[in-house]
Amino acid sequence: MARTEISTLGEFGLISKLTKDIKPTQPSTKYTVGDDCAVMDFGSKKVLMTTDLLLEGIHFNLEYVPLKHLGYKAAVVNFSDIYAMNGTPTQITVSLGISRRFSVEDIEALYSGIRLACEHYNVDIVGGDTSASMTGLTISITCLGVAAAKDIVYRNGAKLNDLICVSGNLGTAYMGLQLLERERQVAQSDDKTQLAFEGKEYLLQRQLKPEARKDIIEALRKAGVKPTAMMDISDGLSSELMHICSQSKVGCCIYEDKLPIDFQAAALAEEMNLNIVTCALNGGEDYELLFTCSLDDYEKLIPIEDLYIIGHITKPEYGLNLIGRNGEEITLKAQGWQAFNGQ
Amino acid sequence: MARTEISTLGEFGLISKLTKDIKPTQPSTKYTVGDDCAVMDFGSKKVLMTTDLLLEGIHFNLEYVPLKHLGYKAAVVNFSDIYAMNGTPTQITVSLGISRRFSVEDIEALYSGIRLACEHYNVDIVGGDTSASMTGLTISITCLGVAAAKDIVYRNGAKLNDLICVSGNLGTAYMGLQLLERERQVAQSDDKTQLAFEGKEYLLQRQLKPEARKDIIEALRKAGVKPTAMMDISDGLSSELMHICSQSKVGCCIYEDKLPIDFQAAALAEEMNLNIVTCALNGGEDYELLFTCSLDDYEKLIPIEDLYIIGHITKPEYGLNLIGRNGEEITLKAQGWQAFNGQ
Numbered sequence: 001m002a003r004t005e006i007s008t009l010g011e012f013g014l015i016s017k018l019t020k021d022i023k024p025t026q027p028s029t030k031y032t033v034g035d036d037c038a039v040m041d042f043g044s045k046k047v048l049m050t051t052d053l054l055l056e057g058i059h060f061n062l063e064y065v066p067l068k069h070l071g072y073k074a075a076v077v078n079f080s081d082i083y084a085m086n087g088t089p090t091q092i093t094v095s096l097g098i099s100r101r102f103s104v105e106d107i108e109a110l111y112s113g114i115r116l117a118c119e120h121y122n123v124d125i126v127g128g129d130t131s132a133s134m135t136g137l138t139i140s141i142t143c144l145g146v147a148a149a150k151d152i153v154y155r156n157g158a159k160l161n162d163l164i165c166v167s168g169n170l171g172t173a174y175m176g177l178q179l180l181e182r183e184r185q186v187a188q189s190d191d192k193t194q195l196a197f198e199g200k201e202y203l204l205q206r207q208l209k210p211e212a213r214k215d216i217i218e219a220l221r222k223a224g225v226k227p228t229a230m231m232d233i234s235d236g237l238s239s240e241l242m243h244i245c246s247q248s249k250v251g252c253c254i255y256e257d258k259l260p261i262d263f264q265a266a267a268l269a270e271e272m273n274l275n276i277v278t279c280a281l282n283g284g285e286d287y288e289l290l291f292t293c294s295l296d297d298y299e300k301l302i303p304i305e306d307l308y309i310i311g312h313i314t315k316p317e318y319g320l321n322l323i324g325r326n327g328e329e330i331t332l333k334a335q336g337w338q339a340f341n342g343q
Numbered sequence: 344m345a346r347t348e349i350s351t352l353g354e355f356g357l358i359s360k361l362t363k364d365i366k367p368t369q370p371s372t373k374y375t376v377g378d379d380c381a382v383m384d385f386g387s388k389k390v391l392m393t394t395d396l397l398l399e400g401i402h403f404n405l406e407y408v409p410l411k412h413l414g415y416k417a418a419v420v421n422f423s424d425i426y427a428m429n430g431t432p433t434q435i436t437v438s439l440g441i442s443r444r445f446s447v448e449d450i451e452a453l454y455s456g457i458r459l460a461c462e463h464y465n466v467d468i469v470g471g472d473t474s475a476s477m478t479g480l481t482i483s484i485t486c487l488g489v490a491a492a493k494d495i496v497y498r499n500g501a502k503l504n505d506l507i508c509v510s511g512n513l514g515t516a517y518m519g520l521q522l523l524e525r526e527r528q529v530a531q532s533d534d535k536t537q538l539a540f541e542g543k544e545y546l547l548q549r550q551l552k553p554e555a556r557k558d559i560i561e562a563l564r565k566a567g568v569k570p571t572a573m574m575d576i577s578d579g580l581s582s583e584l585m586h587i588c589s590q591s592k593v594g595c596c597i598y599e600d601k602l603p604i605d606f607q608a609a610a611l612a613e614e615m616n617l618n619i620v621t622c623a624l625n626g627g628e629d630y631e632l633l634f635t636c637s638l639d640d641y642e643k644l645i646p647i648e649d650l651y652i653i654g655h656i657t658k659p660e661y662g663l664n665l666i667g668r669n670g671e672e673i674t675l676k677a678q679g680w681q682a683f684n685g686q
Contacts, residue, residue: 004447006475014447015473018454024467026433028489031469038469040434042489043386051470051485053438057477090369091383095396095483104347104357111361124367126374126381127394130358132349134400140438140483142394146371146385 035155036081036231048145050081056136064180069208071113074139079121080212080287082145084232086153089145094128097138158229158248162292162313167216170237174283175265176207202264210287223300227291236282238332240290251318254311256325378498379424379574391488393424399479407523412551414456417482422464423555423630425488427575429496432488437471440481501572501591505635505656510559513580517626518608519550545607553630566643570634579625581675583633594661597654599668
């Protein structure tokens with residue numbers, strides 16, 4: 001029998017191969033694979049559903065991630081998917097695979113982080129599964145949320161001339177990861193100089209304890225702005241823009257000098273000889289919101305804090321482009337986090 | 344810091360420690376940890392939610408489980424949890440962690456089994472997550488289902504004198520596993536006599552391709568019987584009876600000669616020098632239904648095929664007892680499948 005390596009398809013290729021002929025048969029199924037969440041209709045409100053699998057050695061390294069932070073993050077990344085559809089997260093289930101290396105206290109620490117996130121975002125833990133594992137820690141969380149049908153925002157609604165907006169700043173979680181990795185290597189080397197986290201706490205926080213942008217969703221609602229397309233930035237801006245543009249059948253143009261970059265992140269990138277714009281475009285795990293909205297909403301967007309207009313939607317034949325600081329046009333490529341390439 | 348080994352608590356102890364102070368805050372959350380599913384109210388019908396995590400080396404051994412069967416079973420065990428609340432499964436999400444050992448064809452085989460189960464039970468695949476893994480295969484499936492509020496059956500409703508019923512037969516999946524394990528050892532040894540599956544296909548089927556008892560749920564509904572308490576038998580009859588009795592605050596009495604035992608399973612147990620009653624009480628993965636119902640429903644139960652009355656509910660002070668073939672009374676102990684004891 002033929003053997004095709006999964007790395008030749010990548011995650012998205014594999015998913016699309018596996019799910020290509022699936023046709024929903026349940027009347028309650030409204031939207032399936034291809035967005036941040038699935039959408040179901042069980043009555044007056046729509047139900048959103050998303051799930052995330054985190055595996056030790058792939059998604060986290062316990063050498064520098066405290067278990068409580070890991071739990072918090074594992075929950076928050078699911079909430080972020082629900083907000084990215086303009087919904088409100090309501091319930092999660094938590095499944096854990098636990099090897100003998102972990103004690104009850106370890107798992108309590110992990111769970112306390114999950115619970116803290118749930119308290120913070122007002123989400124209920126309603127079930128789960130706990131099992132021994134041969135090999136490290138596995139965390140699988142599934143989240144339900146609710147939204148009125150008219151409020152749900154998919155990835156496929158971006159229209160010509162729409163504004164492209166992002167919240168927060170980009171590449172910061174990636175720089176936090178670089179910092180942790182560098183300090184881990186210092187700590188392991190013979191030359192143990194002082195661990196240099198001082199002044200860089202924000203980078204660590206963005207990597208270790210990200211938040212979902214509930215505040216932005218609320219601010220948009222208050223301002224009367226409904227995005228035309230939206231998703232959260234988990235794999236990097238370039239990759240997410242490609243999803244929105246391909247699903248909406250449009251092109252886009254974003255501006256390098258409009259990309260929101262954190263000062264600490266830029267300073268560390270300089271120090272580590274990295275290009276911060278590349279990090280902002282391709283670094284993952286920011287969990288900021290990327291959305292498009294009508295030009296007519298421009299005035300309403302301006303007063304919203306921590307929100308940045310970075311470009312606009314173009315005709316599909318224009319493709320995906322970044323306008324550099326000197327006016328040069330660069331075609332965007334998704335180099336986002338690819339688990340199957342062994343990064 | 345103290346280190347408590349997880350094996351000292353076991354799975355149920357760990358779950359109850361982790362979840363003991365959790366208080367739902369969402370109005371849509373109706374029931375959380377402690378039954379086959381969580382229950383949510385999003386409108387006219389109630390939504391059930393269950394999740395299962397399967398890890399290579401713990402829950403399955405790919406030396407004798409074909410990937411397609413594994414996919415089928417991984418889906419069906421979730422459907423079984425929804426039926427066990429008297430609901431109808433409607434949607435699943437599928438998360439896979441995949442190591443480099445697996446090819447695209449392997450994962451397609453696994454997924455084809457999941458899809459076959461979904462087609463068979465009329466359930467939609469609505470999303471999921473796919474990731475590389477350092478270490479073997481991880482399958483996490485979450486299932487939603489629906490039920491009218493008045494139809495949902497919990498574990499805590501068994502009443503004094505209620506009949507105790509089970510579907511199908513017990514211990515058969517366990518004997519299927521023993522058979523597979525024996526043949527694996529034969530195949531690895533120098534003395535390669537013929538693999539002896541002939542005449543034992545049913546045992547293999549029960550282990551490799553179990554079905555959820557949708558037919559029993561439908562038959563009960565048609566007969567106008569609503570169980571007072573119900574769950575599916577995944578960890579063994581003794582263990583599940585303990586859940587129903589402790590949550591319903593009752594005792595029970597079951598009869599050895601009423602336990603439904605498959606002939607092939609009994610013959611293999613004899614051959615392998617195992618006690619088939621012990622296997623029926625403590626062998627896991629049968630995915631049959633265990634339920635209690637009112638004595639008044641006795642006449643309605645009799646015509647239902649493949650359904651067996653094995654005992655009745657008693658006062659709590661009586662405890663959990665098995666009446667042996669010679670009238671002796673044996674106290675039931677849950678020796679069900681305990682993942683954290685390294686079995």
